Amino acid sequence: MHEQIARNKRRTFLMLLGFVALITIVAAAIVLLVGAGWVGVIIAFIIAMALAWGSYYNSDKIAIAASRAKPADETEYRRYHNLVEGLCIAAGLPKPRLYVVNDPAPNAFATGRNPKHAALAVTTGLLEVMNRVELEGVIAHELSHVKNYDILVTTIAVTAVGTIALISDIGLRFAFWGGMSDRRDSNGDSGPLGVVIAVASLAVLMLAPFAGYLMQMSMSRDREYLADASGVQLTRYPPGLISALEKLRDDHAVVHNATKATAQMWIEQPLETDPKKPGSKFNNLFDTHPPLEDRIKRLQEM
């Protein structure tokens, strides 16, 4: 369990380094191709950061509003409150605000910029389908997202991808409309090296946002595995979460109020995914969550 957690955190760190490297490569490509300065990169970064951090700071309010979650009454949802309180004691976390989403599909999410400003929501479907230990496993997974500051990590990733997308876009427009910077030797001919650099830079600019997006999805999947492992570390009872994930695997309902933007917070992929689609291995690269089978297998190995 501890090895899984440590390895996961290392992967996240490496992924973040990867983002920095990708941004640098893209910026270099623009400079080589267009001759536009680092100023553009910095402006794009500031814009992306402002957008991302605005949503990060208010992440708890935004997520709750987007899913139409209602505050969970303490008397009506006594068991839900009790389970959260118990796990918060185990984790040393303050108790987050609790919400319920009226939806028959079983699912849950946690959000908030830090443990003091966190919120947790479950669907009515989840409360109905899961028994006590399964519900506890799911809540432990969600609380682990809060404890591991996953909203912060995802925001950094989103900022990086946003920056890459912005500056790639601007760079490409400059290149096509503004003319490319010429590398001419003493005879006034642009040499073959110039062409190679131009083509390479164009390729980088076109592919970078896509690569960034794939990296972001990969990191999202890693954080899901980490939340599973951390959650089990809280409950010290893997069968609870395993049983819950098995129930989720066998249930095919879809949450109505989820969108692509909020998809990554839920415990299970809320949008429609058909396992029989052709080339499903390739499709997995775009998933915010790992396949339930793999998550169950990893937990069983603990």
Added chain:
Amino acid sequence: MVAVIVVVVLVVLVLLFFWLGFNGLVRRRNQVDNAWSQIDVQLKRRHDLIPNLVETVKGYAAHERGTFEAVTNARANAINAQNPADQAQAENVLSGALKSLFAVAEAYPDLKANQNFLNLQEELTASEDKVAYARQFYNDSVLSYNTKIQQFPTVILAGMFNFDKREFFDAAPEDTATPQVQF
């Protein structure tokens, strides 16, 4: 000139190490103390729930006197325990008595349908869980603290400022034995 800068940087680094290292140890030690108090808070909460439970069950199963007395006496012993070892043992006895009480309640369908009883049952189950989690968190905190004071380089600070090892909470031998339910 360069030598002066190097010395200054080294001094700053050493001071940073002392400052951050010391504060880290203080934080962990305080967390251990806080976690210990948390266990007491949860145990007390459990004690407070019990009289209500006993009264509710008495309303339906008045002649199960032996079971009620066992619970009431166990509770009194737990509250009056003088040291942590006695307290842990008394709390285990109380857990066993509560299990017997709930087992007895199984035979009374009217009682099992009573909303008050169901709420109390949920609250007591949650309370047992919270006591267990509080002990788990205490042990996790002790582990983190003990590890830090033994690891290099914080071990130097620990020795200098008397940060001592803390004891884990151990389940008493009675706890690991299967509780006997008396009907």
